[in-house]
Amino acid sequence: MASWTGGRVTLEDSVASSRPVTGRELRESFFLDIPKLTLGLVTQRGSSLFLGPLEIIRFGPAKTTRSSVELPIEGGLAVGDLGGRLRIETGKGRLTASVEGYRPRLPRPLYMVTQLPFHHTVMRLHLLWQRGRQPAPGVPVAPTRRASAAAIDIGLFALVALVAGRRRRLPALAVVAAGYHVACWSISGRTVGGMITGQRVVSVDGSRVSAGQALVRLLALPLVALRLRAVHDEIAGTEVIAD
Structure with a gap:
């Protein structure tokens, strides 16, 4: 404020x-x-x-x-x-x-x-x-369950991007993916994949994720593949918990 x-x-x-x-x-x-x-x-x-x-x-x-x-x-x-x-x-x-x-x-x-x-x-x-990350704001979700939610989301926004940007599919996919995740994480903490698998993203203190946090989390997402852990959550001060 x-x-x-x-x-x-x-x-x-x-x-x-x-x-x-x-x-x-x-x-x-x-x-x-x-x-x-x-x-x-x-x-x-x-x-x-x-x-x-x-x-x-x-x-x-x-x-x-x-x-x-x-x-x-x-x-x-x-x-x-x-x-x-x-x-x-x-x-x-x-x-x-x-x-x-x-x-x-x-x-x-x-x-x-x-x-x-x-x-x-x-x-x-x-x-x-x-x-700090402890005490946790809820019950953390297992990596396999997080992967299931991600797979659902990838399929969803890939389909939307194909329909919305037939000539420039990769740029359309990137724009749709970014807007989709930032909006979902900062509004309710739940993407479609998260709703289906019963999980949501919150700040480590249990509060709603801000738009700035959501953007930072998205930009840090590629680091997960390099570090093989949820580095994007560590940077953005977020946690994925059971809903």
Whole structure:
């Protein structure tokens, strides 16, 4: 969610978590996870985040407590004006990351369709990684059952793609497959194959998968063949459970 006051935005991301985390751990894990989540495109130098040689955001000295860390926003290319802060905290069974009083450099309409969804996706994944995969949000589905659901889905969208794109079948297949999976995972967690075999995709905290998570999960899917395990679920902070 996001709200605006005088050109400054306040937003929050939160996941369920019972794991105790200290403020120091929250600070260190944030700066460690950002390069991983952005595939190394965004890196840390001191208290700043860089995109290549460009300093996109600079934080001031961290204010750390037993259960939180607060990073004042002091500058960078993504910052339109000084002020605002990023706060990550744990409490009442939640891990929460909030930004308050931040003025983006981008015009508001452009910020809303670019930087904002990117921020929500990265912060949600970071929080889910910190939450960890245990305890599981339900009974995990066996690999053979997952394969059965995938086989049903492959047959379904292959048929649709053949009908919709006779001249360019491979591009049509890719577009249909991507849209189908992202929509199904983020709306109900169930593809047609999942409904038939009684399984669904959820976040590791049991919440609904966001559209950003669903897209990340889809893009990471080829890694399954390389690692022979559900790497896409590890990256996207998701789990397939019995429905």
